[in-house]
Amino acid sequence: MTVPTGRRERKKAATRQKIADTALRLFLERGYEAVGIREVAAEADIAVTTLFSHFASKEALVFEQDADFERALTRAVTERAPGEPLVPALRREIHALVRHCTAEGAAPVQHMIDESPALRRYEESMRLRHAESLATALLADPARTATPLACRTLARFTVDAYALAREAPEPEAAVDEIFRMIEGAWGVAAGAGTGSGATGS
Amino acid sequence: MTVPTGRRERKKAATRQKIADTALRLFLERGYEAVGIREVAAEADIAVTTLFSHFASKEALVFEQDADFERALTRAVTERAPGEPLVPALRREIHALVRHCTAEGAAPVQHMIDESPALRRYEESMRLRHAESLATALLADPARTATPLACRTLARFTVDAYALAREAPEPEAAVDEIFRMIEGAWGVAAGAGTGSGATGS
DNA sequence: ATTCGAAAAGCTAACGGTTAGTGTTATGGT
DNA sequence: ACCATAACACTAACCGTTAGCTTTTCGAAT
Numbered sequence: 001m002t003v004p005t006g007r008r009e010r011k012k013a014a015t016r017q018k019i020a021d022t023a024l025r026l027f028l029e030r031g032y033e034a035v036g037i038r039e040v041a042a043e044a045d046i047a048v049t050t051l052f053s054h055f056a057s058k059e060a061l062v063f064e065q066d067a068d069f070e071r072a073l074t075r076a077v078t079e080r081a082p083g084e085p086l087v088p089a090l091r092r093e094i095h096a097l098v099r100h101c102t103a104e105g106a107a108p109v110q111h112m113i114d115e116s117p118a119l120r121r122y123e124e125s126m127r128l129r130h131a132e133s134l135a136t137a138l139l140a141d142p143a144r145t146a147t148p149l150a151c152r153t154l155a156r157f158t159v160d161a162y163a164l165a166r167e168a169p170e171p172e173a174a175v176d177e178i179f180r181m182i183e184g185a186w187g188v189a190a191g192a193g194t195g196s197g198a199t200g201s
Numbered sequence: 202m203t204v205p206t207g208r209r210e211r212k213k214a215a216t217r218q219k220i221a222d223t224a225l226r227l228f229l230e231r232g233y234e235a236v237g238i239r240e241v242a243a244e245a246d247i248a249v250t251t252l253f254s255h256f257a258s259k260e261a262l263v264f265e266q267d268a269d270f271e272r273a274l275t276r277a278v279t280e281r282a283p284g285e286p287l288v289p290a291l292r293r294e295i296h297a298l299v300r301h302c303t304a305e306g307a308a309p310v311q312h313m314i315d316e317s318p319a320l321r322r323y324e325e326s327m328r329l330r331h332a333e334s335l336a337t338a339l340l341a342d343p344a345r346t347a348t349p350l351a352c353r354t355l356a357r358f359t360v361d362a363y364a365l366a367r368e369a370p371e372p373e374a375a376v377d378e379i380f381r382m383i384e385g386a387w388g389v390a391a392g393a394g395t396g397s398g399a400t401g402s
Numbered sequence: 403a404t405t406c407g408a409a410a411a412g413c414t415a416a417c418g419g420t421t422a423g424t425g426t427t428a429t430g431g432t
Numbered sequence: 433a434c435c436a437t438a439a440c441a442c443t444a445a446c447c448g449t450t451a452g453c454t455t456t457t458c459g460a461a462t
Contacts (some may be wrong), residue, residue, distance in 0.1 A: 008429055012439070037419060047441045049421080058419065124329055125322045152365055153379050157386075160357045168350055177390075178354050184389035185358075185382035211456055213410070238448060246410045250450085259448065405462080410454070419448090426441075432434085 016054045019044050027109055032062070032116045059122035062113065072097065072194075074137040079110070086141070087186050090158050091179040097162060098171045131159040144177040150189035153191050157182050217255045220245050224262040229309055233263070233317045260323035263314065269300065273330050274359075275338040287342070288387050291359050292380040298363060299372045325364070332360040351390035358383050 022044040026035045028056065037058055041048045076093035077086065113119045135155035139148055146154070161178040168174035181184050223245040227236045238259055242249045256262050277294035278287065302311070314320045336356035340349055347355075362379040369375035 006430075008438070011428090015439085031275055036417090048419095049442080050440050051440075052420065083389060121322070121326045125325060128325055147378070149365065149369055149375055149378055150382065153361065153382055154360045156365065160354065160361065164350065164357065165354055174350055177348070177350055181351065181386035181389050185386040188382050188385035189378075212458085216410085237446085249448095250413080251411050253449065254410075266445075277420070403462100406460090408458090408460105410455100410457075413453085416453090417448105417450080419446105420445090421446075424442085424448085426439100428439075431436090 015050070019046065019051055019054055020061060020064045024034045024064075024109070025069060027062065032112055032119060057122070059119055062109070062119055063123065063126060066126055069097065070133055073130055073134050076132065077137040077141060083143075086138075086154075087179065087183055088189075090154075091175065091182075094158065094162050094165070094179070095172065095175050098165050098175055101166065102171050127159045127163060134158060144160065146186075146189045150186075153189070154182070154186060157185060206331055214397075216247065216251070220247065220252055220255055221262060221265045225265075225310070228263065228313060233320060241296070258323075260320055263320055264327060267327060271334055273298065274308065274331055274335050278335065278338040278342060284344075287355075287391075288380065288384055289340075292376065292383075295359065295363050295366070295380070296373065296376050299366050302367065303372050307351055328360045332356045335359060347387075347390045351387075354390070355383070355387060358386060361402060 016144040019040070023035075023040045026040055028041060037051065038048060040061070041051045044051070054164075060066070073093060076089050100106075113123060132155070135152045138144065138151035140153055141151075144151065161175060163181065164178055165171045165174040212347055220241070224236075224241045229243060238252065239249060241262070242252045244253070261267070274294060277290050280291040281287075301307075314324060333356070336353045339345065339352035339356055342352075345352065362376060363384065365379055366372045366375040
């Protein structure tokens with residue numbers, strides 16, 4: 001166990017940040033596809049191999065906060081108030097994420113993503129990863145009553161809600177509409193023996 | 202309008218098939234990542250550029266029947282019996298597709314896909330395309346009562362059902378379980394003013 | 403039958419993301 | 433002071449994919 005504030009880790013984080021900042025700046029200035037990896041590395045004054053030791057791919061440069069999103073999703077499940085029903089907790093979290101990504105500052109980045117097929121594909125496969133880790137969290141929930149398959153289904157529906165809301169004209173309202181449907185779906189899955197409506201675990 | 206049985210189109214189809222067959226054979230023999238595009242082209246005795254004029258990418262070689270799947274999905278909506286409710290029609294179609302892909306002959310191909318991250322990613326983005334064209338079909342449905350967003354949501358949930366069922370230990374039963382949840386979701390969306398249960402359009 | 407336009411296939415050469423292999427420096431623990 | 437290791441660098445390549453251009457093959461109209 002080393003000290004959490006080692007100089008090494010600070011330098012590494014700084015390098016990583018410098019790469020991400022440089023890349024995003026160049027991408028926004030001249031377009032994602034128009035900027036090559038070699039250019040990004042040169043501009044950030046690091047070697048190409050170093051860049052790839054910090055980021056697994058060119059697309060990953062754009063989705064720097066990937067891991068934060070993933071954590072936020074699973075925490076909405078694992079750290080929710082004791083006894084709080086599942087779906088509303090997820091709905092709140094998706095609301096927060098959508099709000100965070102439709103904030104004013106995020107508009108140019110979002111436009112860039114929409115323009116590039118490569119980035120769109122990457123974003124979707126990223127969401128799939130998030131769905132899988134959310135499913136893991138749901139399966140581990142101590143208050144779980146639903147089947148494993150129902151949990152995996154809920155996880156996918158939840159990230160679908162995010163994706164669909166982002167494309168909708170009114171994202172916030174879209175989240176509510178979709179989550180009304182998810183409540184309907186979860187009511188069937190969670191109340192498998194109950195028969196009554198939407199009182200999930 | 203030319204005659205449908207032109208020699209040109211036959212030859213083109215034959216070339217396409219030869220490429221796909223050769224590629225699949227090599228992939229199964231030696232592994233997807235271990236076989237390069239140039240090898241496939243050489244073995245099929247065609248030029249690399251010709252290969253890419255028939256298939257948009259290396260991954261597309263594996264999912265040759267892509268377009269068939271897409272058509273099958275949308276037809277389940279557009280050509281269903283008059284007055285037949287939507288969700289059961291979709292359920293039947295997903296059942297058929299799952300059965301088709303869990304047939305005995307498909308096992309090695311499926312294993313190959315599971316092993317390769319690139320193929321998994323491609324398959325998911327393919328499904329997304331299918332969801333979008335299914336959404337288009339749902340929006341154009343003359344008997345539609347649900348909102349556009351609800352249609353798009355149903356489309357995504359439907360392809361989710363396919364993906365989840367494929368990974369489940371008992372795919373056929375999984376389809377039924379997930380579609381019970383989808384019925385619950387659709388009941389909310391379609392009966393927006395009705396109040397009663399699952400009698401969608 | 404000949405001719406002509408267009409689609410299909412071919413070749414070469416490159417571009418751009420990514421990785422292997424190898425070496426060098428800086429850092430932290432002992 | 434010393435060593436293991438993590439971070440970074442450099443070169444050179446690999447591989448999927450595309451551009452540019454030529455050649456072949458077919459379909460149809462004269």
